[in-house]
Amino acid sequence: xxxxxxxxxxxxxxxxxxxxxxxxxPAPTPPLASPSxxxxxxxxxxxASPFGAPxxxxxxxxxxxxxxxxxxxxxxxxxxxxxxxxxxxxFVIQVRRALELQGFQVVQTxxxxxxxxxxxxxxxxxxxxxxxxxxxxISSTGLPGTVRVYVNSDLPPVADSNGLIPWDRAQAxxxxxxxxxxxxxQGLLAQRFKxxxxxxxxxxxxxxxxxxxxxxxxxxxxxxxxxxxxxxxMAPGVADAIARGxxxxxxxxxIPSSPKALP
Amino acid sequence: xxxxxxSWLIGGLVIAVLxxxxxFPVLRxxxxxxxxxxxxxxxxxxxxxxxxxxxxxxxxxxxxxxxxASDTIDSTLVPVTAELPLSxxxxxxxxxxxxxxxxxxxxxxxxxxxxxxxxxxxxxxxDGTAIADFSEALATSIPSGIVSEQLxxxxxxxxxxxxxxxxxxxxxxxxxQEVETLAGHLDLxxxxxxxxxxAQPPAADKVPAPAPGTLTPDKVPGKLAQxxxxx
Numbered sequence: 001x002x003x004x005x006x007x008x009x010x011x012x013x014x015x016x017x018x019x020x021x022x023x024x025x026p027a028p029t030p031p032l033a034s035p036s037x038x039x040x041x042x043x044x045x046x047x048a049s050p051f052g053a054p055x056x057x058x059x060x061x062x063x064x065x066x067x068x069x070x071x072x073x074x075x076x077x078x079x080x081x082x083x084x085x086x087x088x089x090x091f092v093i094q095v096r097r098a099l100e101l102q103g104f105q106v107v108q109t110x111x112x113x114x115x116x117x118x119x120x121x122x123x124x125x126x127x128x129x130x131x132x133x134x135x136x137x138i139s140s141t142g143l144p145g146t147v148r149v150y151v152n153s154d155l156p157p158v159a160d161s162n163g164l165i166p167w168d169r170a171q172a173x174x175x176x177x178x179x180x181x182x183x184x185x186q187g188l189l190a191q192r193f194k195x196x197x198x199x200x201x202x203x204x205x206x207x208x209x210x211x212x213x214x215x216x217x218x219x220x221x222x223x224x225x226x227x228x229x230x231x232x233x234m235a236p237g238v239a240d241a242i243a244r245g246x247x248x249x250x251x252x253x254x255i256p257s258s259p260k261a262l263p
Numbered sequence: 264x265x266x267x268x269x270s271w272l273i274g275g276l277v278i279a280v281l282x283x284x285x286x287f288p289v290l291r292x293x294x295x296x297x298x299x300x301x302x303x304x305x306x307x308x309x310x311x312x313x314x315x316x317x318x319x320x321x322x323x324x325x326x327x328x329x330x331x332a333s334d335t336i337d338s339t340l341v342p343v344t345a346e347l348p349l350s351x352x353x354x355x356x357x358x359x360x361x362x363x364x365x366x367x368x369x370x371x372x373x374x375x376x377x378x379x380x381x382x383x384x385x386x387x388x389x390d391g392t393a394i395a396d397f398s399e400a401l402a403t404s405i406p407s408g409i410v411s412e413q414l415x416x417x418x419x420x421x422x423x424x425x426x427x428x429x430x431x432x433x434x435x436x437x438x439x440q441e442v443e444t445l446a447g448h449l450d451l452x453x454x455x456x457x458x459x460x461x462a463q464p465p466a467a468d469k470v471p472a473p474a475p476g477t478l479t480p481d482k483v484p485g486k487l488a489q490x491x492x493x494x
Contacts, residue, residue: 068447075407075447076407076408137409139406139407139408139409139410139411140408141406141408142338142410142411143337146337203409204416205449205450206452207448217409217448219409219410222408
C-alpha cells in the first residue's frame, strides 16, 4: 500500500513538473526527508525515485553517513573485543562534525546499535535529493593504518524511463559521479595515511548497488590492531578527508532540475 | 468392579509406569545414536561427493596460472605458474584449477580462500556462464571486509580467466543457495566477469619432463589494487 502511494505520488510529481529543459541546471533541493520512506519490500522489484517539493537551496547539501553493520551483526572482530560496528559509529561522529563544519547537513542510516537492512540504508539516501552517500567500514585485513575507498563495479546501463530507476541497479546512473567523488576522497586519504592507494578502487559492494546517489565505501584497516587507540587516532584524518572531499566535489555534482532527468 | 480387579488394575498400571520410566532413557539413547549415525552417513556422503577432482596423470601437463596473494604488495594478487595435468573438458578443468587454488600455496599466509572451503559443484552453461557452488566455509571462514572478500573472488575469477577461456562470467553460490554477500560486503547476487574475449579452446601448452609440485611465481603482480606500499 505504501509503495503504491509512493509510486502514485512520484507519477503526480513527474506530471506536474512537465517543463522540458535541454540543459541541466542546478535545481532547488527538496526539504530533507526523514528516513520514513518505505523500504523496498522483500522480493519485489520497485523503483527508487527521489521526490519532494523543491526548496530555495541548490546543489549538494546533504551527506548520508552509513556506519556499517550493527545489532546482531558486529562486522569484523579483532582481538580485545574490537568490533567493527562499534568503531564505525565512533568514526561517524567525527565525520559528521567535520561535514557540518563544511556546511553540510548530515543524515545517518543508524544512530545506535540497530542494524537496518541494505535496502533500508539505501532508502535513507534515496529519500534525499542531491545527496551523497558514504558507508564506513573497518576491515579484518590489509596494512594497518591505511584507508581504501571503493565505488561499485560497472553495472548494466539503465534505460531512461521517466526518471524511474530500477532499485537493484540504482547506482548505475551515478557511477561516474561516484568515481569522481571517490578519487577526491582517496587522494586526500593518501596524503594523510601512508600506504593508502592514490585512486579509488572498484568492487561489487552490495550497499552501493541500490543507492541512487554518488556513493562510496570507505574501509579503514584494520581491526587486527593490538590497541584500539591506533584506530581511534585515524578518525580525525578520515573525517577531514571525507569532509574536504565532499566540499571539493560539490561543484561537480549538478542535480537535475526535474525528477525524470538522470544525472 | 470388585476390589480384587481394582488392585490388579492398579498394580498393572504401576508396573507399566515403572517399565516406561526404565525403558524411556534407553529409548532416548537409541534415538540419539540413530540420529548421529544418520548425520555421519549424510556427512560422509557429502564428503564423498565433494572429493577433490583427482588430477589424472594421463591428462596433458600444461602451464597453469593460479592467483594468490602477493607477499610484497599489500592486497594484491600475483600469478603463480604450476605444471599440472589438466583436462581439456572445461568443466573438469575448472574443477581441477579451483581445487588446486583451494588447496592453497606453500606459504599459508598467501592464501586467498579459507582452508576449510570446498568446491561442491561446478557447472558451465552454453552461454559461458559458470556456476561455482562452494561450501559454507567460504562465507563463514573468510575474513570480513571489502578487501579480503574482493581478493577471494578475484583469485577465483582470474584463475579461471587464465586457464579456462570458455568461462565468460561466474556466479558464486554458497551451499547451493544464492546469498546476498560473501561475508557482509561483496555482492554475490550478480555475476562476475571472467573472460571478455570469445572463448577459444585452450592451447596445448604441454610441458616435458615433469617436476612434480614445481611452482614458479611470476614477477608481474596482479592488477587488483594500486600498490603503494613502502618496503
